[in-house]
Each structure stands twice: as C-alpha cells, then as structure tokens.
Amino acid sequence: MKTISRYIILLLVPVLFFACNKDGDVITLSNLQESSLTASASDMVLSYDQADALVLSLTWNTDTLSITHSDTYGLAADAMTNTLQFDTLETFDNPKETVETSASKSFTGAALNSFALAMGLKAGVSKTIYARLKSTIGANEAPIYSNVVSFSITPYSLISFLYMPGDVSGGWDNYSVKLCSPASNGQYEGYVEANQWDNFLFTTQPNSTTATVYGSTPNDLYSLDSGSDHWNIWFDEGGYFLVKANTNDMTWSKTAITSFAVTGEFNSWSLTTSPMTYDSVNKVWTATCDITTVQYGIQIVANQDWSFYYGDNDNNGSLDFGGTNIVIDTPGTYLITMDLSNPEKYSYTLTKQ
Structure with a gap:
C-alpha cells in the first residue's frame, strides 16, 4: 500500500x-490508497419473487485522510469522494456513477432490476456488468481506482397493464382489452376500437376484487378517480383510438386514428398513395404495396402526420414509435400487415406476393 x-x-x-x-x-x-472492491454474487437471474430480497452487496475498505492544518484552512478530513462506476464495457467508456458515503452498497432485487434496465440491459438476457470504485480528493488530483469486479445480471420485464372491462371488451367481467406500461412508471397506452357511448373502467388487475379501479370524476371525463364514488368512463365518439392513461397525474386521453399509410421512396414519401385498411375481425391493418425502390426502406405514418409514425429500430418485426426506417431487402410487391392489438409489442410482417 x-x-x-x-x-x-x-x-x-x-x-x-x-x-x-x-x-x-x-x-x-x-493515507489515500487504492480500495479493494468485492461483490457478494457473480451471476444473478432476477425475478419478481426477489423484489424485496437482498441480491447484491458491493463492499470496499475506506481510508481516513490525515490532513495537516485542517482547522486553520478549512480542509475537512472527509474531503475524499468515493464514486462507484458501472459499465457494460470493461474499459468504462461511459460509466453510470453513484456517489457513496459509506463502505458498501446493497441492492434489492427490484432495485438491481431497475438499475440494470436503466443501463440498457434487456429483460431475459444475461449481460456482464463491470464495477470499480473511483476515489478523488479534488479536481486537480488524478483519481485512484480500485480493482474491477464483474457480475452477470438477467433482469426481468417491468411491464404492467391497465385493463378495460366494460362495453369496449364485451362485458364487465372481460379483461381482454388492456393498456401497457413497458417501464411500470404509471404511463400506459394501447390501441382500442370503440363505439360511441361505450362505457368502461380501468383496473390494475384482471379482476375487480384485488385491483385498484379507476373511473372518471363527475365533472371531468378525462380525470381519473379511484374513489368508491367514481363514475364510469366512456367514449363520446366512436372509432379507432390510441388511448393513454397516466395514474401519476390521474388523467387519460384518446387520439382518433383516421388513417395509417405506408410511405417510402417507392411512392415519393406520399402520405396518401398507399393507405392501410383496418380489419376489425382480425384487428390488423394491411396494405399491398409495389415497392420498386428499397434503398431507404419504409415508414408507417398515422393521420398523415410526420410527428406520428412507426419504424423498426432493431429490424426484428417490432414497431417503434419514431423508429428508423423498416428495411426492405429486395424490390417486389408486399402485403404489409401491422398488428397494434397487443400493447406489449406492436408488430408488423412483410409478405412478398
């Protein structure tokens, strides 16, 4: 040392x-020395059952700085700052940092799962995380780093749902229509077909016994109320809608979808030339397009509005709002099918004719 x-x-x-x-x-x-960092686990497959359990502890030795004349010049003996760095690369090119004041950091299953997802890990996929401790005493002094520890994490999905029993689902005991919150952050969305005056409620579980039930307030259709005297929610117009609900600010909204269209270089990026048709039975949108130019791919645009479109960031058949262009490998005539019925994953298929 x-x-x-x-x-x-x-x-x-x-x-x-x-x-x-x-x-x-x-x-x-x-007494400024390199710390020795240790991790309590090396491979963690997380699950909901471990949400409150302690699954990982990081510990290190702490140094007590000895500073002469600290009383005279106001230099505190705790002037050293310890920062934990986490990265998916051992080179720590873009680390996620947490400033620590003790000699350890512990994670419950829920906390580590959220931390892993925030670092970009995908649910159900194991990924190695590297960690080290950075110690500094000032901006003009080079930091000192501990040894690097690594551990594998397989996070689970944080997805949660709001169910919509009522007229829109075919009955008050039918929970087939639902909205999705991919991050369980109180913000939900999904596509719903409804008739004018269809009544419904939002529930956090597919039942009315253990679920939190949201209706509307008497004076505002779009304000949510979880009290026992709430009113039913209803659609004041019929059609196909993007429905959103926010249980943080207790509001919901609907956007009427008047059109979807396939656009690309093949039709000069027109928003009207290649409209999609809705199949209410199978709950899909379809269009048949003669795609002669494939260089720039295609997009699917709603309501002839370039601020409202879907692409595919990972080229995997999953639609992403505002995503990159959908890749078309070879020219030809394609049946393009878009399925928005599952709020957990909007999807599409390309079938060459």
Whole structure:
C-alpha cells in the first residue's frame, strides 16, 4: 500500500495561499490508497419473487485522510469522494456513477432490476456488468481506482397493464382489452376500437376484487378517480383510438386514428398513395404495396402526420414509435400487415406476393 503526501496548492483560494506563505505552513495529506472492491454474487437471474430480497452487496475498505492544518484552512478530513462506476464495457467508456458515503452498497432485487434496465440491459438476457470504485480528493488530483469486479445480471420485464372491462371488451367481467406500461412508471397506452357511448373502467388487475379501479370524476371525463364514488368512463365518439392513461397525474386521453399509410421512396414519401385498411375481425391493418425502390426502406405514418409514425429500430418485426426506417431487402410487391392489438409489442410482417 502506498502513502501519498502532496502539497495542496490549487485547492487553496488566494487568501489562503498568502497565509501559507506568510506562516510558512506546509499542508499535506496522507493515507489515500487504492480500495479493494468485492461483490457478494457473480451471476444473478432476477425475478419478481426477489423484489424485496437482498441480491447484491458491493463492499470496499475506506481510508481516513490525515490532513495537516485542517482547522486553520478549512480542509475537512472527509474531503475524499468515493464514486462507484458501472459499465457494460470493461474499459468504462461511459460509466453510470453513484456517489457513496459509506463502505458498501446493497441492492434489492427490484432495485438491481431497475438499475440494470436503466443501463440498457434487456429483460431475459444475461449481460456482464463491470464495477470499480473511483476515489478523488479534488479536481486537480488524478483519481485512484480500485480493482474491477464483474457480475452477470438477467433482469426481468417491468411491464404492467391497465385493463378495460366494460362495453369496449364485451362485458364487465372481460379483461381482454388492456393498456401497457413497458417501464411500470404509471404511463400506459394501447390501441382500442370503440363505439360511441361505450362505457368502461380501468383496473390494475384482471379482476375487480384485488385491483385498484379507476373511473372518471363527475365533472371531468378525462380525470381519473379511484374513489368508491367514481363514475364510469366512456367514449363520446366512436372509432379507432390510441388511448393513454397516466395514474401519476390521474388523467387519460384518446387520439382518433383516421388513417395509417405506408410511405417510402417507392411512392415519393406520399402520405396518401398507399393507405392501410383496418380489419376489425382480425384487428390488423394491411396494405399491398409495389415497392420498386428499397434503398431507404419504409415508414408507417398515422393521420398523415410526420410527428406520428412507426419504424423498426432493431429490424426484428417490432414497431417503434419514431423508429428508423423498416428495411426492405429486395424490390417486389408486399402485403404489409401491422398488428397494434397487443400493447406489449406492436408488430408488423412483410409478405412478398
């Protein structure tokens, strides 16, 4: 272990610098050492059952800095900052950081799952995370790093749903129509076909016994109310809608979908030339397009509005709002089918004719 003593010059304001010269004080600090970092687990497959259980602890030794003349010059003995760094690359090119004040950090299953998803890990896929401790005593001093530890995490999906029993689903005991919150953050959405005056409620479970039930307030159709005296919610017009609900600010909204269209270089990026047709029985949108130019792919645009379109970021058949162009490998005539009935995953298929 190395003991480091340094003159602290840049940390002192000019007044203190003058006092040092006048008094002849030499300020030194010692005991800044590399920490030894350890992890309590190496491979974690997370699940809902572990949400409240302790699944990972990171521990390290702490140094107590010895700073001369700390009373005179206001340099606290706890001037050292410890920061945990996490990255999916061992080179720590873009680490996620947390500043720590103790000698350990613990994660419950729920906390580690959220942390892993925030780092970009995908649910159900194992990924290695690297961690190290960075210790610093000031902006003008190079940090000291601990050893690197690694562990594998397989996170689980945080998806949650709001169910819509009532007229829109075919009965008050039918929970087949639902909205989805991919991050379980209180913000839900889904596509719903409804008739004018169709009544419904939102429920957090596919039942009315254990679920939180949301209706509307008497004076505002679009304000949610979970009290026992709530009113039913209803559609004041019929059609096909993108429905959103926010249980944080207790509101819901609907956007009427008047059209979907396939657009690309093949039709000069027209929003009207290649409209899609809705099949109410199979709950899909379809269009047959002669795609002669494939260089730039295609997009699917709603309501002839370029701020409302779907692409495919991963080229895997899953639609992403505002996503990159859908790839067409070879020219030809294609039946394009879009399925928005599953709010957990909007999807499409390309069938060459």
